[in-house]
Amino acid sequence: MANEAATYLPAGSPEDSTGDAGPERRRSTAGFGRYVLNRASGAVVSLVAVLFTGFFIFRILPRDPVEQIMLNTPNATPELEAALRSEFGLDRPLLVQFWEYLTNTLSGDLGVSIQYQVPVTQIIADRLWPTVLLSGTALVLCVTVGFSQGAIAAWRNGSKFDKRTVNIALLLYAAPAFWVGMIAIIVFARELRLFPTGRMVSATTPNEFWPRLLDTAHHMVLPTLTMSAMLYAGYLLIMRASMLDEMGNDYITTARAKGLRDAVVRRKHAMRNALLPTTTLVFMAIGNVINGAVFTETVFTWPGLGYTFFQAISVPDLPVLQGLFIVFSASTILANLTADILYWFIDPRSRKA
Amino acid sequence: MSSAMRNASSRSIRLARWRNTARTVWRDYRRQRSGVVGLVGLAVIALVAIGYPLLAEPSALSVTNATGGRLAPPGDGYPLGTDEFGRSVLLLVAQGTRVSLIIGVASASIAMVIGTLIGILAGHFEGKASWVLMRITEWFLVLPGLVVAIILVVVLGRSMTVLIIAIGVTSWAGTARVIRAQTRTVEGRPYLERAKALGAGHWHQMVRHVLPNVMPLVLASTVITVAAAILTESGLAFLGLYDPQNLSWGMLLNRAWSTGAMSAGAWWYILPPGFMIMIVVLCFNLCGRALEVAINPRLRR
Numbered sequence: 001m002a003n004e005a006a007t008y009l010p011a012g013s014p015e016d017s018t019g020d021a022g023p024e025r026r027r028s029t030a031g032f033g034r035y036v037l038n039r040a041s042g043a044v045v046s047l048v049a050v051l052f053t054g055f056f057i058f059r060i061l062p063r064d065p066v067e068q069i070m071l072n073t074p075n076a077t078p079e080l081e082a083a084l085r086s087e088f089g090l091d092r093p094l095l096v097q098f099w100e101y102l103t104n105t106l107s108g109d110l111g112v113s114i115q116y117q118v119p120v121t122q123i124i125a126d127r128l129w130p131t132v133l134l135s136g137t138a139l140v141l142c143v144t145v146g147f148s149q150g151a152i153a154a155w156r157n158g159s160k161f162d163k164r165t166v167n168i169a170l171l172l173y174a175a176p177a178f179w180v181g182m183i184a185i186i187v188f189a190r191e192l193r194l195f196p197t198g199r200m201v202s203a204t205t206p207n208e209f210w211p212r213l214l215d216t217a218h219h220m221v222l223p224t225l226t227m228s229a230m231l232y233a234g235y236l237l238i239m240r241a242s243m244l245d246e247m248g249n250d251y252i253t254t255a256r257a258k259g260l261r262d263a264v265v266r267r268k269h270a271m272r273n274a275l276l277p278t279t280t281l282v283f284m285a286i287g288n289v290i291n292g293a294v295f296t297e298t299v300f301t302w303p304g305l306g307y308t309f310f311q312a313i314s315v316p317d318l319p320v321l322q323g324l325f326i327v328f329s330a331s332t333i334l335a336n337l338t339a340d341i342l343y344w345f346i347d348p349r350s351r352k353a
Numbered sequence: 354m355s356s357a358m359r360n361a362s363s364r365s366i367r368l369a370r371w372r373n374t375a376r377t378v379w380r381d382y383r384r385q386r387s388g389v390v391g392l393v394g395l396a397v398i399a400l401v402a403i404g405y406p407l408l409a410e411p412s413a414l415s416v417t418n419a420t421g422g423r424l425a426p427p428g429d430g431y432p433l434g435t436d437e438f439g440r441s442v443l444l445l446v447a448q449g450t451r452v453s454l455i456i457g458v459a460s461a462s463i464a465m466v467i468g469t470l471i472g473i474l475a476g477h478f479e480g481k482a483s484w485v486l487m488r489i490t491e492w493f494l495v496l497p498g499l500v501v502a503i504i505l506v507v508v509l510g511r512s513m514t515v516l517i518i519a520i521g522v523t524s525w526a527g528t529a530r531v532i533r534a535q536t537r538t539v540e541g542r543p544y545l546e547r548a549k550a551l552g553a554g555h556w557h558q559m560v561r562h563v564l565p566n567v568m569p570l571v572l573a574s575t576v577i578t579v580a581a582a583i584l585t586e587s588g589l590a591f592l593g594l595y596d597p598q599n600l601s602w603g604m605l606l607n608r609a610w611s612t613g614a615m616s617a618g619a620w621w622y623i624l625p626p627g628f629m630i631m632i633v634v635l636c637f638n639l640c641g642r643a644l645e646v647a648i649n650p651r652l653r654r
Contacts (some may be wrong), residue, residue: 294500
């Protein structure tokens with residue numbers, strides 16, 4: 001899971017095109033419209049595949065989801081079993097079930113949660129904002145810190161700073177996010193009593209704008225840092241590799257020969273070019289952000305989608321799991337589409353067929 | 354090499370070549386300090402996993418035989434304190450080594466087989482078949498792997514086999530992509546042209562020419578996949594998706610978390626399992642990185 005960031009390479013990146021070297025490499029003059037259409041149709045196919053998978057995993061793989069729920073429910077009655085069965089539509093033929101699932105999902109009806117008896121879309125809408133707030137903050141934090149530190153580490157390749165930064169990154173890369181969160185809670189919340197142990201706002205906070213904002217910020221510190229610890233290493237290592245690539249190029253030597261200051265060459269020349277392939281990676285690694293959200297929100301009982309996902313596991317609340325599967329998958333597909341389109345603008349070298 | 358040439362059977366030539374490559378890779382590998390550190394670390398951990406039965410008798414971890422206090426801090430007889438049943442945390446962590454390694458290696462092997470197969474097929478064949486395979490690979494790359502693995506375990510039941518399969522089928526895409534790229538470069542080399550001209554079939558080309566050439570890369574990729582698989586396993590176990598029969602480090606952290614070790618401040622129950630996960634994953638990553646550099650001299654800086 002942690003090394004996913006390293007494997008997410010934008011289409012047309014150097015690693016991807018190594019295989020296409022040779023006689024058949026040709027430059028196409030295909031326009032932006034065709035490029036977008038191409039990528040968008042790929043994304044639509046992926047989305048359809050997600051819908052199929054959602055149906056397949058939840059209706060065909062388990063022999064009987066109702067039986068599983070009955071096993072986990074104390075005082076289960078036959079009436080409940082029959083009710084569940086008709087609610088899931090399991091008493092109808094598979095094709096009818098598929099058609100209903102398809103039309104319902106596409107019209108925005110993801111079913112009703114078993115544990116809350118509330119529409120799944122309602123739950124998702126309620127819990128989207130906390131996740132976006134937490135993940136977004138962590139993402140911005142690690143992109144700025146990880147990218148700049150990665151660039152400096154590569155620039156001073158082999159120095160003490162480089163070695164120390166890479167070692168710390170490799171350690172963080174290997175540490176489970178939830179474990180880092182648990183340690184953070186013990187040290188900073190239980191022992192030092194600096195931050196709250198969980199949730200988004202305290203129950204005692206008055207329902208006014210400023211107190212709530214400050215309290216939320218206070219609650220956010222530990223989860224944000226935990227999630228950042230998990231994401232930071234990936235961004236740092238990618239930026240460092242990209243920067244090392246650029247440093248081998250002649251234009252760097254030229255810039256230096258012109259007598260430009262070292263910092264100027266780094267920021268204005270090398271880093272600007274190294275940022276191209278890495279920027280799209282921010283979007284492509286959105287799957288990592290989802291992983292981070294699941295663990296961080298669970299440890300800190302942060303009321304977002306990741307914590308909701310965790311709460312649905314043990315029940316198991318299949319409609320919620322299915323809904324979140326679709327939401328999570330769709331967001332990674334759309335993020336990748338965004339990355340592809342961005343790539344067209346920021347790196348003209350990618351404009352081949 | 355020379356004696357092998359004299360015996361000129363194709364098998365001995367192949368063996369000699371293979372030995373030569375292995376020697377070069379090992380020489381380049383040894384030059385990297387971090388890679389050697391990782392290898393030594395893994396050797397020690399493997400010893401713990403294999404030699405665990407010598408450390409303690411099987412009954413030492415049974416809940417009924419536990420003699421220590423509930424969540425007792427480190428003290429005499431319990432170098433790392435006790436868990437919620439009064440069992441030695443040190444022994445629990447030592448026993449967890451085996452399960453975590455088995456799950457990591459087994460699921461990475463599944464990922465390796467699927468990834469290599471799809472990578473070589475997609476790289477060897479051109480046209481529609483390759484296109485379809487790459488779309489599937491990309492799709493698996495895009496899907497949030499952890500979410501899919503969690504759902505698979507929820508739906509199929511919590512057993513070690515299901516955990517291994519779930520992690521395996523969600524983590525092969527990266528390997529497939531790397532192997533495909535490498536296959537494409539191998540495909541452009543003259544000896545494959547020659548084999549084709551001599552009438553070698555697709556199977557022969559892929560197994561005899563492409564596979565041996567991508568094998569080192571497969572190895573490096575697998576080592577890194579093991580690290581990722583162990584992390585994923587610990588995550589699944591932490592979320593409660595473990596096999597109660599087989600105790601892993603992630604499962605220990607789940608027990609610690611759900612039985613109030615956090616509010617009791619029982620750091621001796623929380624630190625060791627996570628620390629072990631971190632060390633093992635780090636060692637596998639260090640080995641994988643060093644192996645990549647040894648195989649691909651272009652990466653050396």
